[in-house]
Amino acid sequence: MQSPSDLAGRSQHQFPNVCHQQREGRRDKPRRSSQRTRAGKMPSLLEGIEAKYGRDSEDFELDIPILYVTRSNNAVPPVLVFNDFGIDSAGSEESLKSKCQNVQELDLAQNSLSQWAEVMTILRIMPRLRFANLSFNEFKKGISDDLLNGGFPKLKSLILNGTHIDWDSVRKLVTRIPSLEELHLSLNGYTYVDLADINKESPVLHEGIKKLYFTDNNVSSWREISKLGQAFPNLETLILADCPVTCLDVSSPPSSLETTPRYYRCESECEGSSRNVDSPHHWFRNLKFMNLNNSLLSSWDDIDRLACFPKLEHLRLHGLPLFDEHCPEFTKHERRQLLIARLPNIRTLNGGGEICHDDREDAERAFIRRYMDKPESDRPERYNDLVGLHGKLDPLVSIDLSPEKKVKITLIHGNKSELKCLDVYQTVAELKQKLEPHVKIPASKMKLYYVDQDLKAIHGPEDMRFPNKMIYSYNIKHGDEIIVDSKI
Structure with a gap:
């Protein structure tokens, strides 16, 4: 059986690492196919299943090529892929239930689903479902509470890229999916984060979610991003590629794009609490992997802030303005060395192999020599740490071996x-x-x-x-x- 990540990779648009060397324009919504039944209506999931795995009648006909699969019983396989079929509804709940008891992975990306009632019907009649991809179905209306009765006890991966699902619906969904471990919210046009429950005056808390994909949303303030960590305290992977994050300083004012941010203090935290909730890593204590490709980080101070994330070991930082503004004359190797020297806990950088001891030592020594002749006021704090580790170094003899021009x-x-x-x-x-x-x-x-x-x-x-x-x-x-x- 294919893993959920394999299925997600096949059915979604891939996000740059977007080649992602330069920020691309906003992606258009994928083109809808025009599959319809013979009567001119869009097909239901049931009709799609019957067309693909055998049908009892000829009341409909999908306007797409179908590979028919003959099965000895009424059940369908554990992995269902109906990507871009034009499906807009569930169909007969009773018939679906009899066919889909063993379905574990479901891909309904790029269809015509728009009503949460139909989606909830589909998810509810699949008791073993672990993975669901609903990307690029347009959900303009929110989820009403009555649709969430029963929950989805085994669902671990939910992909909602390009659905424009509102925050209230996100909150309701994640609180009703206790086993959820992986959540995709990319390409939804968010300008702020709001996972708070207005009635309870407290943020969502889901300790099971470990992977969050948030690519290509318009959130620029780390104060907003921190709300994701507050809601998901055991987050290990955070993908923020193509988000216009300008800095990691949570005390910086929010962007004009961000509206009505709300903050909550735990009852146990008094005004004089020594816990520094203003640190960028406060809500990301368990984060191991982060992708900030094509963000708008432009200061070495932000690199130093990344060094303070307690468990962060894998980092992607392609396409930052920082490199163009502060070190345009440096080679890729020199830029990599500067990053390695400032990030002592990072094991892999920009998708490369694991940083070995010799590479780190070379980078740290090069860092010392780069700043040793500069005024003390121009030296970063990391310089003194590395001098304490390697001692004061002699400058290298400069030998120009380049050919004459x-x-x-x-x-x-x-x-x-x-x-x-x-x-x-x-x-x-x-x-x-x-x-x-x-x-x-x-x-x-x-x-x-x-x-x-x-x-x-x-x-x-x-x-x-x-x-x-x-x-x-x-x-x-x-x-x-x-x-x-x-x-x-």
Whole structure:
């Protein structure tokens, strides 16, 4: 049987790590298919099941190709996938119940479901259901309390991406699903978080949820994000890719997009409590994995705040403004070293392999040398920690092994030869383009040969036949020659 994560991956849109190197525009809702019954109505789940696994009548016909599966009894398999079938209702509850007693995984993504009554009927008649994907069905109305009677005792994974489900409905659902471990709320257009129960004047508390996917919502304040940790205290995985989080400082004012935030203090916490509820990690004591790709973090202070999350070991930070604003001249390797040095507890970074002892030590030593000549006021706090660990280091001897940018060579074409100043940071194809008007040979018909003055008696001319090869890779130096010829 396929795992819930495999099924989720097959039925959902994948979120960038969105390639996610740059923030993409808002995704449109997936195109609805136009499957309808012969009578012109959208099909029910029951009709979809009967069309796919055998039917007793020909009162309907789905306008899609169906692979028929003959079964010896009335039951259907434990994994049901009806992605983009146009389904808008459950169908006969009694007939569904007789067929779906053994269903454990259900994918109804990208259908036409809009009424919670139909969804609750479907979920309720599947007593063994562990995984449900309802992504990209539009739920404009909230869930009424009477629809939640009975609960869903075995449901562990619920995917609600792109459904625009409101917070009140989210709260009602999670409180009625005691076994829930994985919740997907991505692409729902949220600008704030509100999981509080107005009647009880207290936030939702669900200790079973360990994975929360919140990709591509418009929440920018960490104060709002912290409410997710408050509601789900045992959260281990938090995916915030493509959320415009600007900083991790919970004392910063909320964005203009965020409305009516509500906060609650536990009765046991008095005004003088020593517990620092203003720390960004206060509500994320058990978090092990976090994805902040393409967020708007732009300060090294936020990286230092991430270092304080007590159990955080796996982190993704691609596409931050921080790198463009504070270290645009650094290579990817140098940026990675800066992050590793500031994040002592992180074991994997940006999806790479586990950070070994030697890599961490190299990064920490490079960090010390980067700041050792700067004024003490410009040194981050981490600098003193690392000096205490590795001691004061001697500066490295600077040796520039990069090739010269320009060299003087002799250009030979036919009976003519002349001195030229050659830029070695270009490709062979680019050099041919520049020589074309000078030697009157089309670049596509031109051949170039490199002659090393020190080795020409041994090797002779070298055919520069690779158009994308950089000129400096030939180790060209002052006094060497390039011969221009025409292809036959």
